[in-house]
Amino acid sequence: MHFADEAEIKVKAGDGGHGCTSFRREKYIARGGPDGGNGGNGGSVIFEADVNLNTLVNFVSKKHYEAKKGLYGQGRNKFGTHGDDTILKVPVGTLVYDKSNNDLIVDLTKNGQQIIVARGGLGGKGNANFVSSVRRSPDFAELGEPGEEKELKLELKLIADVAIIGYPSVGKSTLISRISNARPKIADYPFTTLIPNLGVVKVDTTDFVVADIPGLIEGAHEGKGLGIEFLKHIERTKILVHMLDVTHEELRDEYEKLNIELESYSKELAKKPQILVVNKVDSTISEIIDEIKKEFSARGGFATGGKKEKPIFISAVTGEGIDEFLYSLKDEILELRKTQNPKLKTQKKKIFRPHLEIPDAKKYTVEKTNDGFLVSGKRIEQLAIMTDMSKRGGIYRMHDIMKKVGIYREMIKMEGKLGNKIYIGEREFDFKEMD
Ligand SMILES: Nc1nc2c(ncn2[C@@H]2O[C@H](COP(=O)(O)OP(=O)(O)OP(=O)(O)O)[C@@H](O)[C@H]2O)c(=O)[nH]1
Ligand SMILES: [Mg+2]
Numbered sequence: 269m270h271f272a273d274e275a276e277i278k279v280k281a282g283d284g285g286h287g288c289t290s291f292r293r294e295k296y297i298a299r300g301g302p303d304g305g306n307g308g309n310g311g312s313v314i315f316e317a318d319v320n321l322n323t324l325v326n327f328v329s330k331k332h333y334e335a336k337k338g339l340y341g342q343g344r345n346k347f348g349t350h351g352d353d354t355i356l357k358v359p360v361g362t363l364v365y366d367k368s369n370n371d372l373i374v375d376l377t378k379n380g381q382q383i384i385v386a387r388g389g390l391g392g393k394g395n396a397n398f399v400s401s402v403r404r405s406p407d408f409a410e411l412g413e414p415g416e417e418k419e420l421k422l423e424l425k426l427i428a429d430v431a432i433i434g435y436p437s438v439g440k441s442t443l444i445s446r447i448s449n450a451r452p453k454i455a456d457y458p459f460t461t462l463i464p465n466l467g468v469v470k471v472d473t474t475d476f477v478v479a480d481i482p483g484l485i486e487g488a489h490e491g492k493g494l495g496i497e498f499l500k501h502i503e504r505t506k507i508l509v510h511m512l513d514v515t516h517e518e519l520r521d522e523y524e525k526l527n528i529e530l531e532s533y534s535k536e537l538a539k540k541p542q543i544l545v546v547n548k549v550d551s552t553i554s555e556i557i558d559e560i561k562k563e564f565s566a567r568g569g570f571a572t573g574g575k576k577e578k579p580i581f582i583s584a585v586t587g588e589g590i591d592e593f594l595y596s597l598k599d600e601i602l603e604l605r606k607t608q609n610p611k612l613k614t615q616k617k618k619i620f621r622p623h624l625e626i627p628d629a630k631k632y633t634v635e636k637t638n639d640g641f642l643v644s645g646k647r648i649e650q651l652a653i654m655t656d657m658s659k660r661g662g663i664y665r666m667h668d669i670m671k672k673v674g675i676y677r678e679m680i681k682m683e684g685k686l687g688n689k690i691y692i693g694e695r696e697f698d699f700k701e702m703d
Contacts (some may be wrong), residue, residue, distance in 0.1 A: 273424040273501075275327035276367060281415030282310025282337040282351035284389035284654075287397070289342030289409045302406055304394030308338030308348035310415040313386040314355045317376035319477060321359040322466045324424050335386070339413060341394040348391055351384055355382070359466075360477075361504070365449035367419035377427055385420060389413035392654050397664065408659035413650055424501075426464055428479035429601055431502040433530075434511035435522055436483030436493070439547040441465065442584040443511070444480040447594060452480055459483055459494055464501050471598040479505065486525045489532040499533045507597070508602045512579070514552045520563050541600065543580065545593060550583040619636045629669070634678040640689030640699060641679050648675070652692035667700055 285307025292300030299505025313335050336351030364373045364385060372390035374383045392410030399406060432440045436458030444450045448467025453460055465480040481502060485493040500506065510526065512519045523544070531538035546560060564579055580596065651669060656662040670676050670690070679690070679699065688699035 273324060274341065275324040275331075275422045276419065277327050277331050277333060277422065278417070278419050279386045280332075280334045280417045281312050281386035281388040282335040283415045284308070284310045284349035284391040284412030285338035285340045285351075286412045286656075287392035287394040288341035288343060288346075289395040289407060289659075291405065292344075293558050294390055299405065302395040302399055303343055303345050304396050304409050305341035305343070305346040306348065306394050306397070307341045307410075307412045308350040309391045310338045310380040310387040310388030310412065310519040311335030311351035311353040312384045312415075313375060314353050314366060315362070315383050315385055316355050316357050317360045317379055317381045319359040319360050319466065319468060321357060322426060323359065324362065324422050325464060327356075327358075327422060335388055335415065337415075338389070338391045339540055340412075340485070341391070341409070345394070345396055347515075349393070351388060353388070358422065359424055359426065361501075363423045363425065365421040365423070368420045370421075373420070386416040386418050389391060389415040390650065390654070398661070403661070406661050408656055408661035408665070410654040410662070411656050413654050425504060425662075426501040426619070427692055428466055428467075428477055428505050429476040430478045430507045430509055430597065431464075431481050431505040432478065432509045432511055433481050433484060433502070433526065435485060435513065435516070435526070436460070438483075438511045438513035438516075439584045440480045440483070443509075443545075443547065443582075446584050446587065446590065448478055450478075450480065459465045462494070464498055469597075471594045474602060475600050476598075476601050482496030484526055484529055486529065489672070496529065496533050499530070499537060502540075503534065503537060503553035505540070508537075508540050509597070510542045510544050512544070512546045514546050514548045514556065514560070514581070516633075517553055519546070519560055527645070543593075543597060543600065544578075546579045546581050549581045549588055550586045629673050632673070632675060634675060634682070637689075637691065638684050640691065641682070641684065643675055643690060643692045648673070649693035652695040652697075655695065657695070663697065666697060670697075 287307050288304035290304040292303045294300045313333055333354055333356060335354040338351045339348035341348045353556060358376060360376060360379050362376045366373055390413040393410045395406045395409045432443060433442055437456060441452040441454045441461050444465060444467045445452060447468045450465045450467030452465040461480060461482045467478050469476055469478050475545060482494045482498055488496045516522060580589060580593045581594050627646035629647040632643055632648045635642045655666045684699050686699060690697040690699055
């Protein structure tokens with residue numbers, strides 16, 4: 269499987285259902301009062317960050333996503349059902365960009381965090397809404413608002429508190445599978461891990477996310493092995509667990525070489541606190557462990573950014589030393605969380621439903637064009653697109669609104685006259701005489 273950390277997709281929210289034009293049927297009354305119900309709102313397309321995912325691969329194979337339409341309103345004041353939202357789960361650490369202008373829409377950093385990326389269209393109002401003293405039997409209803417449509421670019425920068433780095437086959441995946449819920453592939457050949465794996469670790473009451481990073485080798489920054497493109501995923505981690513393999517001969521040398529690789533990728537990365545872990549103690553003898561201890565302390569502990577002076581010896585297979593390792597990791601994380609914002613907070617708050625929020629109709633601009641006026645504004649554009657242009661009543665209502673909110677006054681100030689056009693979004697109206 270190819271590791272997908274970028275994808276481009278199209279999303280389309282559901283259209284709002286049209287409002288209904290209908291009149292009550294009653295005995296002996298030719299035409300009863302209007303009773304056309306409202307159309308349902310269209311569903312929105314929503315992203316939700318999920319800590320159990322670690323690639324965007326689903327979005328590489330499927331590129332189009334839609335939410336359901338709202339149903340039409342019906343007679344007897346029956347409302348159309350709202351369209352269902354489409355919730356797309358993405359890994360925590362997904363950045364969402366609007367492809368049309370490359371603007372960052374959101375950086376999904378919290379597990380459970382949701383964002384509406386394409387808003388469903390508002391359901392149109394049925395004719396029962398348009399009764400007034402001067403309009404007793406309105407023969408028009410609003411159309412449903414089209415759902416938003418967007419082209420998005422997704423980019424993944426995984427967010428983990430801890431990243432396990434080291435040469436191939438030192439036992440990084442074995443460790444993450446022992447301490448977390450992650451179940452990566454483990455094998456005795458180099459570069460078994462091709463994409464970072466994430467796992468949630470729980471020590472007492474503290475939860476944190478650990479990433480198992482593919483093996484690095486000397487020259488990785490020049491593209492050797494799997495290269496260093498994965499290192500961008502550890503830019504946001506707090507701590508690096510630098511793992512060495514006790515069965516290798518030149519541990520100190522390997523350790524320094526990897527730190528140099530980190531530094532050639534980013535000085536920031538090289539400065540991150542590291543916990544040094546020497547794995548596979550079950551395959552060696554205590555004399556060798558003593559030798560390694562001496563070698564590290566003789567040279568003064570860490571070469572870069574390190575905090576812990578002495579390596580922790582573990583066996584990811586037998587479990588030896590794992591508790592000591594987990595408790596030092598937890599202490600370190602709690603210490604760092606005091607100064608930084610915790611990244612893995614599950615967000616339980618309900619997302620804000622923009623359907624409930626109608627934009628302010630008084631917020632608009634009027635500009636002169638060569639044959640009339642261009643009127644812009646969220647609400648006025650929404651009303652225009654929802655106007656049923658085949659019904660005089662609908663068009664008249666639009667003119668009434670323009671008068672009420674002051675658009676006509678503006679146009680008259682700018683010498684609006686009969687024959688002028690009024691452009692609002694995709695719709696076009698004719699300037700009328702004021703009565
Ligand atoms: N004896 C012993 N073998 C271990 C230990 N930890 C891992 N191994 C073995 O080492 C080999 C490599 O383990 P992995 O966990 O796949 O190593 P890795 O660091 O993830 O390797 P890459 O993904 O290729 O970078 C496997 O055969 C493991 O069974 C350990 O504590 N003791
Ligand atoms: Mg591995």
